[in-house]
Amino acid sequence: MTTRKKMDLKDKLLSSFIAFENNVDLDHPVHEVRSEAIKNFETKGFPSKKEEAWKYTSLNNLQKVDFSIFPKQEAALDYKEIKKYFLHEIDTYKIVFIDGVYSSYLSETTHDGVDVCLLSAALTKPQYKQIIDVYFNKVASKDESLTTLNTAFSREGAYIYIPKNKAPRKPVQIIHFATGNEAALMLQPRNLIIVEENAEVQVIERHQSLTTNEVFTNSVTEIFAGKDAHVDYYKMQNDAKTASLIDNTYIAQKDKSVVRVHTFSFGGKLTRNNLNFYQNGERIDSTLKGVTILGEKQHVDHHTLVHHAQPNCESHQDYKGIFGEKSTGVFNGKIIVDQIAQKTNAFQQNNNILLSDKATINTKPQLEIFADDVKCSHGCTIGQLDEDALFYLQSRGIPKKEATALLMYAFANNVLESVRIPELKTRINKIIANTLGVRVGFDL
Amino acid sequence: MLEIKNLHASVEDKKILKGINLEVKPGEVHAIMGPNGSGKSTLASVIAGKEEFEIKKGSVSLEGEDLEELAPEERAHKGIFLSFQYPVEIPGVTVTNFMKTAINESRKARGLEDMPANQMLKLIREKSELLEIDRKFLSRSLNEGFSGGEKKRNEIFQMAMMEPKLAILDETDSGLDIDALRIVANGVNKLRGKDNAIIVITHYQRLLEYIVPDFVHVLHDGKIVKSGSKELALELEEKGYDWIKQETVV
Ligand SMILES: Nc1ncnc2c1ncn2[C@@H]1O[C@H](COP(=O)(O)OP(=O)(O)O)[C@@H](O)[C@H]1O
Ligand SMILES: [Mg+2]
Numbered sequence: 001m002t003t004r005k006k007m008d009l010k011d012k013l014l015s016s017f018i019a020f021e022n023n024v025d026l027d028h029p030v031h032e033v034r035s036e037a038i039k040n041f042e043t044k045g046f047p048s049k050k051e052e053a054w055k056y057t058s059l060n061n062l063q064k065v066d067f068s069i070f071p072k073q074e075a076a077l078d079y080k081e082i083k084k085y086f087l088h089e090i091d092t093y094k095i096v097f098i099d100g101v102y103s104s105y106l107s108e109t110t111h112d113g114v115d116v117c118l119l120s121a122a123l124t125k126p127q128y129k130q131i132i133d134v135y136f137n138k139v140a141s142k143d144e145s146l147t148t149l150n151t152a153f154s155r156e157g158a159y160i161y162i163p164k165n166k167a168p169r170k171p172v173q174i175i176h177f178a179t180g181n182e183a184a185l186m187l188q189p190r191n192l193i194i195v196e197e198n199a200e201v202q203v204i205e206r207h208q209s210l211t212t213n214e215v216f217t218n219s220v221t222e223i224f225a226g227k228d229a230h231v232d233y234y235k236m237q238n239d240a241k242t243a244s245l246i247d248n249t250y251i252a253q254k255d256k257s258v259v260r261v262h263t264f265s266f267g268g269k270l271t272r273n274n275l276n277f278y279q280n281g282e283r284i285d286s287t288l289k290g291v292t293i294l295g296e297k298q299h300v301d302h303h304t305l306v307h308h309a310q311p312n313c314e315s316h317q318d319y320k321g322i323f324g325e326k327s328t329g330v331f332n333g334k335i336i337v338d339q340i341a342q343k344t345n346a347f348q349q350n351n352n353i354l355l356s357d358k359a360t361i362n363t364k365p366q367l368e369i370f371a372d373d374v375k376c377s378h379g380c381t382i383g384q385l386d387e388d389a390l391f392y393l394q395s396r397g398i399p400k401k402e403a404t405a406l407l408m409y410a411f412a413n414n415v416l417e418s419v420r421i422p423e424l425k426t427r428i429n430k431i432i433a434n435t436l437g438v439r440v441g442f443d444l
Numbered sequence: 445m446l447e448i449k450n451l452h453a454s455v456e457d458k459k460i461l462k463g464i465n466l467e468v469k470p471g472e473v474h475a476i477m478g479p480n481g482s483g484k485s486t487l488a489s490v491i492a493g494k495e496e497f498e499i500k501k502g503s504v505s506l507e508g509e510d511l512e513e514l515a516p517e518e519r520a521h522k523g524i525f526l527s528f529q530y531p532v533e534i535p536g537v538t539v540t541n542f543m544k545t546a547i548n549e550s551r552k553a554r555g556l557e558d559m560p561a562n563q564m565l566k567l568i569r570e571k572s573e574l575l576e577i578d579r580k581f582l583s584r585s586l587n588e589g590f591s592g593g594e595k596k597r598n599e600i601f602q603m604a605m606m607e608p609k610l611a612i613l614d615e616t617d618s619g620l621d622i623d624a625l626r627i628v629a630n631g632v633n634k635l636r637g638k639d640n641a642i643i644v645i646t647h648y649q650r651l652l653e654y655i656v657p658d659f660v661h662v663l664h665d666g667k668i669v670k671s672g673s674k675e676l677a678l679e680l681e682e683k684g685y686d687w688i689k690q691e692t693v694v
Contacts, residue, residue, distance in 0.1 A: 387496070392532040395492050396542070396602065397520035397550035406545065410536030410585075 009063040009186075010045050014038070016069040017152060024155060030123055033137050037151035044145035056330045056362050057272050057301040062216055062244055067186035069153075071099040075179040077210075079106060085208045086173060089423040092204070093172045095158045099179055100187045102156065106175075114168045114201075115161040119190055122159040131161060135194055139222050139250040139278060147248045147274075150188045150220040157190035157219075162199040164226070171202040171421060178243070180211025191221040193231070197254075200230035202421060209243040221249045225257035227281065232260050232420055238267040238431060241296065248274045255281035262419060263290040264428055265300045266435055276305040279341075282312045290319040291412045291428075293435045294327035294359075301330035308341040308371075317348040320412050322436070323359035334366040335376065342371050348378040353385060353408060405438040412436075445470050445641050446491070446610055450502035453490050460486045462666035463502070468610070471638040475652055475677060476645045478663035479685045484645045485529050487663070488614045492526040493519045506610065521553040523609030527599040527616050529645075534586040539598065540568060542586050543605050550606070571604040575631050592619025600631045611635060612643045617651035629654030649681040662688050 007015070017038050024031060046063055047054040075098050086094070093116045096106035102118055109117045122128040123136075137154075141147045158174045178185055187207075195201050209215045225231050237245065245268055251259055265271055277286045292300045306315040321329045331350045352361045365378040385407050393403035412432050419425040432438075446468040453461040460483050468474050476484055490497050491504055493516035504511045506522055514522075534542070547567075548558045559567070572582060575597055587595050596616050603611055613632065617625055632642065632655050644655055652660075652674065660676040661668045662685070670676065670688055680688070 386532070389532045389534055391492075391494050391516060392528065392534070393542075393546075394516035395520055395526050395528075396546040396606070397517050397553065398546055399517045399549060399553075400515065402545070402549060403517075406537060407534070410534055412536075414536040 009065070009067060012067070013069060013149065014042055019070075020153060020155075025124065028123070030132065030136060030154075034152045034154065036142070037148040040143065040148040041145050041152060044148070047145055053303060053332070056328070057270070057299065062270070065184050065214055065216070067184045067214070067216055068182040069186055071101065071182055071185060073181060074101055075099055075181045077103070077106065077177060077179065082106075082177065082208075082210070085175060085177075085206060087204055087421070087424055087427060089427075090170070090421070092170050093168060095172065095174045097156070097176045097189065099177070099181060099185060100156065100189070110168065114163065114166050115159060116168060116172050117159050119157040119159040119192055120155055122161075122192065123155065128159075131194065135222065135224055136192060137222070139224065139252040140220055140248070141250070141276075144248070144274070146218055146246055147220055150190060150218050150248065153188045154190040154220070157192070159191070160193040160195075160201060160203070162195045162201050164196040165198050166196075167200045171204060174203065174205045176207045176217065178209040178211070178213070178215040180209070180213040182213065184214040185216070187215065187217045187219075189217070189219045191219070193221065193223045195223070195225050195229040195231050197226040198228040199226065202232040202234075204234045204236060204421075204424065206236040207239055207243065207245055209240040212240065212242050215240075215243040217243070217245045219245065219247050221247070223249070223251040223259065225251065225253045225259050227255045227257065229254070229257040231258070233262070234419070234421070234424060235261070235263040235273075237263065237265040237271055237300075240267065241269055241298070243268050244270040246272045246274070249276065251277045251286070253277065253279050253281060253284045253286065256283045257281070258285040258287075260287035260289070260418060262415075263302070264431075265290065265292040265294070266431060267298075268300070269298060271300045273300075273302045273304075275303070276307075277315065278307045279309055279313045279315075282310050284310070284313040286313075286315040287418065288315070288317045288319075289415045289418060291415050291432065292319070292321040292323075292329055293412060293432065294322070294329065295324040296327060297325070298327045299329070301332075303330075303332045303334075305334045306336070306346065308335070308337045308344045308346065311340060311342045311344070313341065314345040315347065317350075318415055319350045320415050321350070321352040321361060322355065322408050322412060323352065323361055324355040326356070326358045328359065329361040331361070331363040331380070332366060333364070333378070335368070335378075337369040337371050337374050337376065339370040342373045344371060344374040344376070346374065346376045350380040351411070352380070352382045353411060354382060402438070405436045408436050409433055409438045445507060447505045448491075448502070451487075451490070451499065451504060452501035453486060453497045453499050455486075455497050459500075460497070460666055461490065464666070464668055466661065466668065468641045468643065470641055472659065473636070473642045473644065473655060473657045475657035475660045475674075476643060476663055477647065477660060477677065477680055482663045483666045484663055485614055488526055488529075488612045488643075488645060491519075491612060492516055492524060517549070517553075520606075521550055525603050525606055525608030525611045527596070527603055527611065527613045529614040529618075531587045531595045531599055533588045533590075535588045537586050539582045539584060539586055543568065543602065546602070547605060567605065571601055574604055574634065575601045576627050577601055593621065593624050596620055597624060597628055600628050603635065604631050607635065609639065610641050610643070612645070614645045615647065616644075617646055617648060625651065626654065649677045652677050664688060
């Protein structure tokens, strides 16, 4: 047996890249993109707390863990045991990965007028080449280190292509399971979603670790919404307490498209959401909503960016957070309005309730407005519950504990109005109610 | 039923109630009138148990039991209901879900099972018809975006649902047009019985034409300065409060 000095995670990733190259087509143009990306990551490394954007979120502890970069063995899962992690109440397409490896058994893909399949197929088969050339890595940052790390290792994930005027018959679920086969596992899924003119899609994404073994996911999703396209994207972040997630999502929108991203963060150890919207057209509507409910020492950091680059567009941000025990939250909402982006309507709201003295939230709007005829409103609140509301409920016979829970439930639940899959809404409502200890003896 | 003895109450060391005595017996309706700021809402809040107000002296008891140590919800379970002068808006909780929770929590406190869903629906239908409340209204967020009158009508709907022993109506008439006033008064009168009592807080005699009181009290500067029969309300309407103020100075 040989003993090696434990490598730090960056070195391990860099050396793994060489192994990775043995398994991919080096002549494919995408590999050039990967090679550029690994160079960027090599130069930049993991972000540190010295960087303004990472002031409140430290990746130091994660870098000390000896993560497996590629799982050594394939694992299988019995559907019965994991059914509860699916939105099984309705029929959906499913793209399921186990320890980063595609599970055809648990998945249901389609090529019937639309493509709901694997990025690995899209990156290797000639019939997808034209689309890959146009879209792959075109909106994702070529500069941000974690995004480029993902780009360097990009090989597998979900590929969704909805051509002009089409809509899949049902929503798509993308689920990543981690089985705990590895003592510690790092995953880097890469999703590419293209919704052409007047097409639409609904996607639910979930990362789920099934054991207490450590998991670190660094995910990148690119979404392209064509003219008049409609995209609803739901992120379910209710993972095990030993799972950390960095979600980098980049969205490019054209004229009159509507893209709504809802992020529900109830679980996990450390979660960082980098959600970036780029509006490249007029009359675009971008919606970013989130509910975060944390306890213990959980940490969720929402960094949003909406870049208004053309006139007459709207953006709506509404993030609600409830922080108990020693949990910590961050909300940083950046809005850029270019000089030509007149008549922009940009709304941003971040409301938080702290349930304990030891919980903290750092919330900051970051507005960079270069146009003069814009409506831009933002507000953030950090507070306790409204005493008058509490008294009102109590005076109707609802005990203080239940009244408190009900008020928090109402506070969070308000964000759900725009969820367009009723079964998902019910599910999230129940999770919220359970998390807060509200009796849901009523219909939701 | 309700007995208030020499009640002094303060908020943040500001004395608001300065020695109130009042006895309300089952079956009675008492009206409390008085100028703005005289302490009417404070009295109502103290009876309902708002913690902000501190009882400095005296006592409030219901059916012989001192209320001071009881939480607002425990008072509700004993049958006290306050119709708020300013009902609070609670976005995200529908009127129906609020009522279901309130009724079932009160039942739980009395050792009863949840009310069966069909019975609950029937009760909601019956009481909303009594108050002429539209079904659509019930699935809206509680008080959110309601007009002043809608809020008040909704308070009385809640009262009808909870069937309290002692109802305190704090300026329920304000914001109501004459038709709504009639509907609300009718709802209140349905509750009247030999075992129930009602305290009506109002500025105007108008409401008292529909909910006829057995006694009228005038509150001024934290004290009841005059009590009388329903004719007192008419006199106040005619002469205003100034003569009362002068009388008390003398
Ligand atoms: N929470 C409070 N803090 C400070 N002062 C209060 C508070 N509530 C009421 N007051 C004061 O107590 C007095 C009586 O108020 P209130 O009971 O609302 O009178 P009314 O209902 O008769 O108009 C007023 O001077 C009012 O400003
Ligand atoms: Mg008042």
